[in-house]
Amino acid sequence: MKLSQGVEWGMHCATLLAQVPDGGLMRREALAVHYGLPEAYLSKHLQAMTRAGVLQATSGPKGGYRLARPADEITVLDVVRAIEGTAEPFICQEIRQRGKGASSPDECRLPCQVNSVMRSAYQAWEASLRSVTIGELVTRMPKSVLKRNQRLLSA
Amino acid sequence: MKLSQGVEWGMHCATLLAQVPDGGLMRREALAVHYGLPEAYLSKHLQAMTRAGVLQATSGPKGGYRLARPADEITVLDVVRAIEGTAEPFICQEIRQRGKGASSPDECRLPCQVNSVMRSAYQAWEASLRSVTIGELVTRMPKSVLKRNQRLLSA
DNA sequence: GTCCGTTTACTCGGATAGTCGCTGTCCGAGTTGTTAGGG
DNA sequence: CCCTAACAACTCGGACAGCGACTATCCGAGTAAACGGAC
Numbered sequence: 001m002k003l004s005q006g007v008e009w010g011m012h013c014a015t016l017l018a019q020v021p022d023g024g025l026m027r028r029e030a031l032a033v034h035y036g037l038p039e040a041y042l043s044k045h046l047q048a049m050t051r052a053g054v055l056q057a058t059s060g061p062k063g064g065y066r067l068a069r070p071a072d073e074i075t076v077l078d079v080v081r082a083i084e085g086t087a088e089p090f091i092c093q094e095i096r097q098r099g100k101g102a103s104s105p106d107e108c109r110l111p112c113q114v115n116s117v118m119r120s121a122y123q124a125w126e127a128s129l130r131s132v133t134i135g136e137l138v139t140r141m142p143k144s145v146l147k148r149n150q151r152l153l154s155a
Numbered sequence: 156m157k158l159s160q161g162v163e164w165g166m167h168c169a170t171l172l173a174q175v176p177d178g179g180l181m182r183r184e185a186l187a188v189h190y191g192l193p194e195a196y197l198s199k200h201l202q203a204m205t206r207a208g209v210l211q212a213t214s215g216p217k218g219g220y221r222l223a224r225p226a227d228e229i230t231v232l233d234v235v236r237a238i239e240g241t242a243e244p245f246i247c248q249e250i251r252q253r254g255k256g257a258s259s260p261d262e263c264r265l266p267c268q269v270n271s272v273m274r275s276a277y278q279a280w281e282a283s284l285r286s287v288t289i290g291e292l293v294t295r296m297p298k299s300v301l302k303r304n305q306r307l308l309s310a
Numbered sequence: 311g312t313c314c315g316t317t318t319a320c321t322c323g324g325a326t327a328g329t330c331g332c333t334g335t336c337c338g339a340g341t342t343g344t345t346a347g348g349g
Numbered sequence: 350c351c352c353t354a355a356c357a358a359c360t361c362g363g364a365c366a367g368c369g370a371c372t373a374t375c376c377g378a379g380t381a382a383a384c385g386g387a388c
Contacts, residue, residue, distance in 0.1 A: 100189050195336070196335075
């Protein structure tokens with residue numbers, strides 16, 4: 001139960017891209033420099049976010065990344081799932097049906113309660129992440145930071 | 156973001172130990188056979204649960220494991236944390252303070268919003284797991300299974 | 311001056327090693343029941 | 350017959366390899382701008 005550090009990178013990059021004026025782009029290197037991250041490895045996560053449909057990439061000169069949708073329509077969960085994948089953290093292996101004390105298939109009509117509890121917790125986690133958008137995160141940032149970013153991004 | 160399979164093993168073993176009459180014990184081998192699990196590896200997880208204070212181990216002949224507390228006072232979260240550890244899944248590395256666009260320490264008086272969102276989601280996950288006890292899981296099991304276990308455990 | 315083709319430089323994407331933690335296994339330390347001997 | 354002490358067997362605990370996933374990096378494929386020449 002550990003999240004990849006790429007989640008933090010992806011989240012901050014998404015919030016930064018949300019501050020880029022209108023349809024502007026931002027190069028991979030600019031993102032890396034802004035947060036002091038290794039550019040080569042950051043590309044791996046940006047790539048994943050692009051595949052997941054969170055970012056949109058443009059090749060060639062004047063190319064770069066942009067948000068694929070308005071920042072208010074991208075949830076934190078979207079970013080996390082883009083980087084961490086969509087697989088559930090708990091995978092029930094139905095050990096109740098194995099071994100000496102195995103339950104019959106008839107007794108397993110109802111889903112394994114252990115699995116149900118774990119799934120409920122996961123859904124609560126997802127719901128919490130889904131309730132916040134990238135756009136909201138931007139508005140919560142200190143105004144001095146937003147101003148500085150506006151200045152840096154226009155240059 | 157992936158849970159160890161040991162969580163499933165630990166959960167089922169805990170529910171089974173909750174069905175042992177009064178202060179009875181259960182050997183490691185008996186637990187492994189009941190669910191068809193490799194005894195050697197299962198010991199690793201039982202060990203962790205013992206260290207965490209969820210189980211209580213007795214050495215020597217007639218030894219074995221028992222629940223350290225009444226089943227109604229052991230939450231699912233207790234078992235999960237015993238096996239997975241108590242470290243938070245998201246560890247904020249404060250990249251907002253690094254790089255060209257670094258925020259000043261004064262601007263970081265408030266906690267990183269990304270970190271706050273991730274922590275809230277984790278707390279929601281924990282709350283969900285804390286709301287269910289091992290005792291409750293036992294009552295939700297099919298009665299035919301409980302009967303069979305009673306018979307197997309008395310022998 | 312305008313249009314077109316070539317060149318060129320720049321961007322992202324995928325293929326490639328390195329390292330940490332979970333997976334899987336074994337044997338040793340500690341404890342308790344047992345048993346043999348003496349009183 | 351009872352008590353004691355050594356023995357033996359059984360249980361859990363920690364130390365030891367194996368493997369997959371995240372970490373970290375590089376170079377190549379593709380693209381669009383820029384430039385030079387022809388009309």
